[in-house]
Amino acid sequence: MATSASSKDDWADIFLSAALEPEKWGQAIHAMAQATGSRHGQLIGFGAGASAFNWISEIDDSILAKSASIEQSAPDLNFRVAADRLPDRPAIVHEAHYDIARRSLRADDYLDLCSDFDIFDGCQSKLVASDHQMIGLALLRGSKDGRTTEGQRALFADIAGHARTAVRLQQAIEQQGFALLAGTFEAMDRACWLLDATGRVGGMTPRAENLLSTSRIRVSDGWLASDRADETRAILRAVRTVIEPPGRAADPVALADADGGVAIMLEFYPLPVRPWALPFAPRAIAIARVGAPSDRHVQLLTRTFRLTPAEADIAIRLAAGQSRPDIAAARGVSAATLKVQLRSIYDKTGCQRESQLVRIVGLISH
Known part of the structure; x- marks a missing residue:
């Protein structure tokens, strides 16, 4: 069901709901698109590793796979990123800035994507920006929508303020998870x-x-x-x-x-x-x-050298600096039994000396 808004209080409520119930972000950006006469609303994040995300309302899901093959954060490929880096650009970047940015692209990959999904026009604003990450809000407009008007950009600017507050609230809530989990592990x-x-x-x-x-x-x-x-x-x-x-x-x-x-x-x-x-x-x-010893390290040694779990455990304890008497006591075996197990470990790993075994165990996970 579509969500509509007609006042600042409405937009505040819509985005507050998204921060508290994140599954409502889709409704929020869809309502924004409808209110501004735009084909799609977008919330997008760039950053190292898997911090990148791209939420677009009412669009074919295939755009996600196609956009993933493009380095979207590269300003010489993505004219929207390049436009955001223009000198003296306003808080709301729009089509006039896109026109300038398109002149310096080194390839047409992102242009082809925009053509395929009819999303050449629109406007955008940064919600969060740091050295490692950017989260932005945007309108993506099709050929039937036309370019954004001054009035539509003014409404988008107002909505972006509420979206920024919601992102910061959700950030505060999510980061509480660090304190809660750290407290659990501290215990x-x-x-x-x-x-x-x-x-x-x-x-x-x-x-x-x-x-x-x-x-x-x-x-x-x-x-x-x-x-x-x-x-x-x-x-x-x-x-x-x-x-x-x-x-x-x-x-x-x-x-x-x-x-x-x-x-x-x-x-x-x-x-x-x-x-x-x-x-x-x-x-x-x-x-x-x-x-x-580590259970997963034990598994690595058993897979690599066909050690038994007991032999892998002994090898790791030896590599960690535990003495043979301590290992025998921890394992609940006699010194003679431990000696037999060590001989089997040496045979399977091809080691002649304890120092060789220690080095193999120490570097196996690299």
Whole structure:
């Protein structure tokens, strides 16, 4: 059912409802399009990784797949992005600015998209802008709609103010999830980092914060990293795995100690994503296990070297620096049984010395 509005109070209510019940964003941008005589309303976000989203009212869903193949945030491809970067451009960018921006495009990919879906004209405004992210509101108009009039742009400007307030409210609500989840993990006494839709750290537990000052793990420009380039690359690969759709658990990343063993095991898991969620909510969790075996690391070793789960557990404990007596005690086996199991591990991995085994275990997840 369409939503209509006739006053500022109506628009405030429509967008307040969208912030509190995000599934109503579709109704809100559809009402905006109707009120301005436009074919479509759009709420769009650009950013690193999976923070990008594109919600368009009343349009063929195939546009999402086609637009995904275009680098929409590139100003030399997308004239709407280029128009927003023009000097002295107003708060509401419109067709006059699009005309200028189209002259400097290096390819016709986005122009072809606009032609296919008849969305050449319209106007737009930024709602949120930062170094890492932009969320914008737009009208997309077809050939029958014509160019926006001054009156339509004035109404759009008023609506954009309400939409901006709604986005900020939803941002505040979603970011509360970081505090709530961090509190839960704090109670579990875990070193945990919560990642947003860009993959950046949005919150952490006290134990995780302490680990930043006592280990090689660090947060650089919001990203979880190590002071070793190879480990940082492995971390970023794992982050992409849990953040990018469909979002799945990543293979653990082992951070080596000075001797090449496993000092810290980082595990990455995606969180459920609500439909119509903006990029501010927690999207993934990174958990550090210090000197402890990892179930997923055990699975990696069993797949790679055909170790039994018990053998993989022993190999990880050995690589984490645990002594043979401690491993035997933890496993509940005798020293003789442990010796037999270690011999089998060496045979399966092709190692001749303990130091070789430690290095293999430490680097297997890279």
